[in-house]
Amino acid sequence: MPHNKQILLDNRPTGEAVASNFKLVSSETPALQDGQVLVRHHYLSLDPYMRGRMNDSKSYAAPQPLGQVMQGGTAGEVVESKNAKFSLGDKVVGFGGWQEYSVVDAGQVGMLRKVDTAHIPLSAYLGAVGMPGVTAWYGLMKICEPKPGETVVVSAASGAVGSVVGQLAKARGCRAVGIAGGKDKCDYVVQELGFDACVDYKAHKDPKSLYAALKDATPNGVDGYFENVGGVIMDTVLARMNAFGRIALCGMIAGYDGQPLPLTTPQLILTNRLKVQGFIVSEHMEHWPAALTELGTLVATGKLKFRESVAQGIEAAPEAFLGLLKGRNFGKQLVKLI
Amino acid sequence: MPHNKQILLDNRPTGEAVASNFKLVSSETPALQDGQVLVRHHYLSLDPYMRGRMNDSKSYAAPQPLGQVMQGGTAGEVVESKNAKFSLGDKVVGFGGWQEYSVVDAGQVGMLRKVDTAHIPLSAYLGAVGMPGVTAWYGLMKICEPKPGETVVVSAASGAVGSVVGQLAKARGCRAVGIAGGKDKCDYVVQELGFDACVDYKAHKDPKSLYAALKDATPNGVDGYFENVGGVIMDTVLARMNAFGRIALCGMIAGYDGQPLPLTTPQLILTNRLKVQGFIVSEHMEHWPAALTELGTLVATGKLKFRESVAQGIEAAPEAFLGLLKGRNFGKQLVKLI
Numbered sequence: 059m060p061h062n063k064q065i066l067l068d069n070r071p072t073g074e075a076v077a078s079n080f081k082l083v084s085s086e087t088p089a090l091q092d093g094q095v096l097v098r099h100h101y102l103s104l105d106p107y108m109r110g111r112m113n114d115s116k117s118y119a120a121p122q123p124l125g126q127v128m129q130g131g132t133a134g135e136v137v138e139s140k141n142a143k144f145s146l147g148d149k150v151v152g153f154g155g156w157q158e159y160s161v162v163d164a165g166q167v168g169m170l171r172k173v174d175t176a177h178i179p180l181s182a183y184l185g186a187v188g189m190p191g192v193t194a195w196y197g198l199m200k201i202c203e204p205k206p207g208e209t210v211v212v213s214a215a216s217g218a219v220g221s222v223v224g225q226l227a228k229a230r231g232c233r234a235v236g237i238a239g240g241k242d243k244c245d246y247v248v249q250e251l252g253f254d255a256c257v258d259y260k261a262h263k264d265p266k267s268l269y270a271a272l273k274d275a276t277p278n279g280v281d282g283y284f285e286n287v288g289g290v291i292m293d294t295v296l297a298r299m300n301a302f303g304r305i306a307l308c309g310m311i312a313g314y315d316g317q318p319l320p321l322t323t324p325q326l327i328l329t330n331r332l333k334v335q336g337f338i339v340s341e342h343m344e345h346w347p348a349a350l351t352e353l354g355t356l357v358a359t360g361k362l363k364f365r366e367s368v369a370q371g372i373e374a375a376p377e378a379f380l381g382l383l384k385g386r387n388f389g390k391q392l393v394k395l396i
Numbered sequence: 397m398p399h400n401k402q403i404l405l406d407n408r409p410t411g412e413a414v415a416s417n418f419k420l421v422s423s424e425t426p427a428l429q430d431g432q433v434l435v436r437h438h439y440l441s442l443d444p445y446m447r448g449r450m451n452d453s454k455s456y457a458a459p460q461p462l463g464q465v466m467q468g469g470t471a472g473e474v475v476e477s478k479n480a481k482f483s484l485g486d487k488v489v490g491f492g493g494w495q496e497y498s499v500v501d502a503g504q505v506g507m508l509r510k511v512d513t514a515h516i517p518l519s520a521y522l523g524a525v526g527m528p529g530v531t532a533w534y535g536l537m538k539i540c541e542p543k544p545g546e547t548v549v550v551s552a553a554s555g556a557v558g559s560v561v562g563q564l565a566k567a568r569g570c571r572a573v574g575i576a577g578g579k580d581k582c583d584y585v586v587q588e589l590g591f592d593a594c595v596d597y598k599a600h601k602d603p604k605s606l607y608a609a610l611k612d613a614t615p616n617g618v619d620g621y622f623e624n625v626g627g628v629i630m631d632t633v634l635a636r637m638n639a640f641g642r643i644a645l646c647g648m649i650a651g652y653d654g655q656p657l658p659l660t661t662p663q664l665i666l667t668n669r670l671k672v673q674g675f676i677v678s679e680h681m682e683h684w685p686a687a688l689t690e691l692g693t694l695v696a697t698g699k700l701k702f703r704e705s706v707a708q709g710i711e712a713a714p715e716a717f718l719g720l721l722k723g724r725n726f727g728k729q730l731v732k733l734i
Contacts, residue, residue, distance in 0.1 A: 324626065338669060
């Protein structure tokens with residue numbers, strides 16, 4: 059029975075999340091019962107939605123319980139099995155949480171999925187070929203509904219979700235414009251990911267300056283907007299939306315610490331006859347197979363690029379997560395556990 | 397050639413619209429050319445959208461030109477005709493503007509429509525069986541998409557649009573809840589129109605009190621919201637929306653004078669996976685025949701009730717319009733011109 063280091067939620071943030079909200083503990087993994095498997099996690103996924111669950115407020119997901127292992131997606135390897143469908147050495151993706159090992163009732167549908175690592179790296183199943191990729195695919199395809207020649211804007215453009223949104227939009231014949239923080243991220247978005255333009259919001263602290271930069275980048279206005287951050291950035295893009303534009307509301311990370319996050323000019327939704335729609339990808343499981351097939355093929359053939367920020371060791375997870383909330387990561391934030 | 401009194405837009409409002417923005421003039425109606433008809437207006441329709449057109453700002457419609465007759469829907473009678481399809485005495489509905497007579501190129505599609513006044517009063521074609529009724533029908537049916545047992549809320553509930561929204565929602569098996577200003581309007585909405593409940597926003601100046609009253613009226617939350625006003629009322633209803641709720645954004649009269657109209661908690665659109673969609677009924681002409689058929693049948697059979705505020709004489713139009721913007725009307729605001 060291996061030794062298992064775990065990170066618990068010890069107490070809830072008041073305002074900004076801090077390292078002392080978390081607590082490192084360790085224990086022995088329990089003996090397996092019939093049907094269970096023991097997974098050694100190679101990678102833990104860190105995602106912005108986790109911040110929402112740290113609050114004890116009504117949201118789409120139940121709050122993360124106090125004193126329990128932080129929830130999160132994981133990719134790893136079966137190291138012990140009492141389930142006929144899983145063998146030692148199988149590479150698997152699941153929801154094992156912030157810990158080195160998890161015991162999984164592998165018979166339950168959706169708990170654990172075997173993945174092919176011959177053509178796709180294991181870590182990608184937590185990013186471009188996983189929940190973030192499907193999030194990008196669903197919001198773009200089913201809400202933004204891009205048509206060739208249209209302009210699609212995405213915020214947090216260098217991130218796990220945003221990077222996929224822009225590349226999929228390009229593949230559909232759209233002008234893809236990112237918004238990201240800093241020259242390095244913007245250069246990456248344009249030069250590596252192939253977006254047509256990227257606006258560095260950190261270089262435009264003043265809303266008028268940000269609007270002018272976005273206007274330069276979107277000479278024909280904006281038809282589809284994939285929103286990951288909210289706040290001033292959302293206000294600014296709203297002012298560039300064309301009639302009948304579509305906004306997929308995926309994240310509003312700017313408000314996760316409880317700060318006010320008003321939308322300044324909601325009347326633009328009316329005057330431009332926009333559709334603004336919030337979504338959570340886990341409620342649209344029927345689209346996952348089609349999305350994962352496309353995303354997996356694109357990654358395996360090198361047509362969909364992504365970048366990862368990898369922290370080492372479970373002890374590093376809290377700081378890596380707090381950095382993610384501040385945009386210190388560059389691409390998909392992972393924690394490597396082996 | 398009859399004498400024709402007209403109201404022009406003389407100058408644009410700075411902030412609130414005032415009577416001196418308008419100017420009364422009169423002239424002789426010109427001689428008809430081939431294909432034209434002369435319509436004597438019996439009723440002029442006053443509608444909130446007109447306030448938006450008084451501004452010289454980008455909106456969905458071109459601004460009302462200065463020095464020209466105020467635009468608006470009219471219902472009347474053909475009093476002279478050089479068009480074979482129209483005869484003296486025909487009752488017609490068109491877009492004749494704030495004047496007593498209009499000369500219409502009746503050959504152009506959509507300029508003038510003959511209506512049956514045997515079963516439906518002429519004035520109703522400017523209200524429940526006209527643009528306001530179709531607005532209610534479209535926003536409710538195509539955006540709110542009500543299902544039996546759901547709760548539908550509508551603001552400006554006693555008005556030309558809101559009164560139809562609630563009655564159509566009731567007919568589809570929904571709980572219909574209105575928001576209106578004053579006890580008289582709320583009593584009317586419940587007792588005459590058959591809504592299940594109505595919240596008097598004037599009795600709840602404090603947002604918390606308004607929320608508490610709305611909560612009492614919507615014990616199962618809100619699934620569909622038809623928004624006519626914006627501002628604090630929209631914020632309050634947003635906080636009562638159920639997961640997967642739909643909001644039809646039809647009007648935001650609270651912001652027509654240019655005052656800030658922020659949406660305080662747009663993150664609720666995300667956490668509750670809402671759809672918020674703006675629309676303008678004139679862009680959905682393909683739905684008008686179905687809507688008018690249903691609305692006409694309901695009015696003719698007494699199943700759809702409505703109320704009118706009628707000002708007398710073209711001179712009374714500006715004050716009646718300014719009163720409409722302040723909610724002083726009760727039901728559809730008309731000006732009777734004969």
